[in-house]
Amino acid sequence: MNAIKAIGFDLFDTLIVVKGPALRDAMERLITSLKRQGFIFEDEEFINAYREAAREHIQATRESGRETHNRFWISSALEKLDYFISSEDPRIAVAVEHYFQAFNDYISLIPDTLETLTQLKSRYRLGLLSNFTHPPAAYALLKELGLDVLFEVILISGELGFRKPHPRVFRELCERLQVLPEELIYVGDNPEDDIQGALRSGIQPVWMKYSIVHQLNFANRLSPIPELKIDEMIPAVDNWEQFREWLQTYQKNDRTNR
Secondary structure, X not given: OOOOOEEEXXXXXXXXXXXXXXXXXXXXHHXXXXXXXXXXXXXXXXXXXXXXXXXXXXHHHHHHOEOOOHHHHHHHHHHHOOOOXXXXXXXXXXXXXXXXXXXXXXXXXXXXXXXXXXXXXXXXXXXXXXXXXXXXXXXXXXXXXXXXXXXXXXXXXXXXXXXXXXXXXXXXHHHHHOOOHHHEEEEEOOHXXXXXXXXXXXXXXXXXXXXXXXXXXXHHHHOOOOOOOOOOOOOEEOOHHHHHHHHHHHHHHHHHHO
């Protein structure tokens, strides 16, 4: 058994949570932006078309592992309303920015996150691997919350072109952190993307259940997460204190077994 040299983290529902009507506010800003740019439609009609398009693109992403983007969803939704415009249209780009700006008002760190990461940074290489379609918004959030300076490596699926649980992104995380898979721990909340994805890549996962315990799971509001039974042998924690305790025990056992 190799000594642990690095720890990777998911972002949403692992380090940060989204509270309140973030998705409703984001959709209102998206619709307002599109209408100001000349598109005419009924709000409910667009919302239904957007949700249908999002489901279609997300399903395709789950099957292929390739990342999607909200601009494709908007273009597809507008097409359903007889507006045939490219996903690269600058009006869509403006609307996307308005959509993501809404989340700034509803995002907060899970308690003890900064303190835990700061403590771990002195002993391990830290990396972030997040499924996030729009990288500029991800980087803005990380900077605003003071998280960007705590990671040696930050990988956003929208830049990688693939998303978890595809092994390609976990492989990239290991390579960028310069560790073997067995030298890395990955902490995440999503049973398929984070836990199974890490396992299939030979990485020790830890299931962070804070958002589940507190009924704050954001990813599930975006697109329902398939129910998966997590092996009882997979370590699960509800907060960062439990994680630090688990890590200390894991490292102690690791030294004993070597």
